[in-house]
């Protein structure tokens with residue numbers, strides 16, 4: 067099971083520049099969490115603080131019983147072995163082949179023989195769809211491929227905690243969906259605790275169990291994904307919609323005069339350019355691919371959230387109940403088809419879950435072999451049986467109010 071990361075009262079500055087203060091949150095073991103926030107609010111700094119690359123002035127980060135802000139260098143070295151980190155730019159060594167980049171943590175942190183290193187490296191290369199590219203240098207491949215090589219490297223030590231800094235940056239929407247799906251599949255396979263830093267609203271809506279947001283040097287909130295998506299806080303609403311009108315400005319926070327000018331523009335019907343999507347309408351979370359185990363964290367998350375429920379705002383409670391009902395429906399469909407109809411069921415399940423934004427619409431794929439195609443695509447092939455149902459199951463349908471568990 068993944069390891070819980072407990073952050074208490076964390077404050078970080080560079081010289082006189084305070085980045086954030088008094089940040090407290092817990093990344094529950096095996097759950098997937100996302101951290102949002104405008105550019106420059108210190109999300110990457112937060113990630114680096116969690117692995118002890120940066121040192122906070124105050125607060126603690128407890129991992130596996132050790133406060134990594136206070137421990138010895140030797141203890142920190144050991145704790146770091148629990149982590150797999152995908153840095154924003156992939157952070158690959160430019161002079162090393164992808165193979166050597168991915169093998170690096172194994173050679174650095176273990177005494178494994180080269181044939182064992184090869185087995186693990188090739189397994190991870192295959193997992194991220196880079197088979198055949200292992201001899202290339204980072205400079206010879208696309209940004210998307212570098213990202214996936216960075217993820218492969220993050221996975222070689224079978225991490226119990228995976229930190230991903232903007233796994234989607236530089237990727238097209240389809241590759242973003244694949245890498246998001248990969249993270250969910252990995253979570254299902256190894257039950258690792260995952261934190262994803264992202265600006266991608268589709269990822270935030272469909273991948274994490276929990277979401278947090280940094281703004282104005284503080285953690286605005288951290289809780290079940292439905293809590294943030296239904297939040298009435300202006301900064302959250304503005305961030306989700308991508309509107310220029312609101313508390314988030316181009317650089318620093320807006321002053322009263324700017325806010326008043328914006329209010330006047332809005333009153334005059336001038337658009338702030340944001341989407342009109344209704345984020346309070348919860349859409350299903352992306353599920354592990356067919357053939358993957360069910361995510362063990364789902365039950366633990368549900369238990370935790372049910373205990374938390376009475377303390378949450380009414381609209382968050384409602385959204386969580388609806389979300390749980392949807393999840394039950396989707397899982398019941400999956401299990402029924404897996405038991406009753408074998409492979410065809412798995413294909414229908416794929417169709418059902420793929421209709422959610424952030425998923426890949428397999429239903430539209432050719433019915434024989436679904437090949438991701440392109441030299442930047444995972445090489446894995448997806449077989450859809452000839453007798454697979456073609457009709458889509460509507461998982462975006464909202465359950466009746468009160469259907470959810472309480």
Ligand SMILES: Nc1ncnc2c1ncn2[C@@H]1O[C@H](COP(=O)(O)OP(=O)(O)OP(=O)(O)O)[C@@H](O)[C@H]1O
Pocket residue numbers: 080085103104105106107108109110111112
């Ligand atoms: N090593 C460092 N020394 C000094 N300042 C730093 C250092 N690392 C980051 N900063 C500053 O900390 C602030 C937060 O940076 P960070 O990269 O964490 O933001 P972010 O929220 O991840 O932004 P983005 O979404 O644009 O990636 C920035 O003002 C940055 O200049």
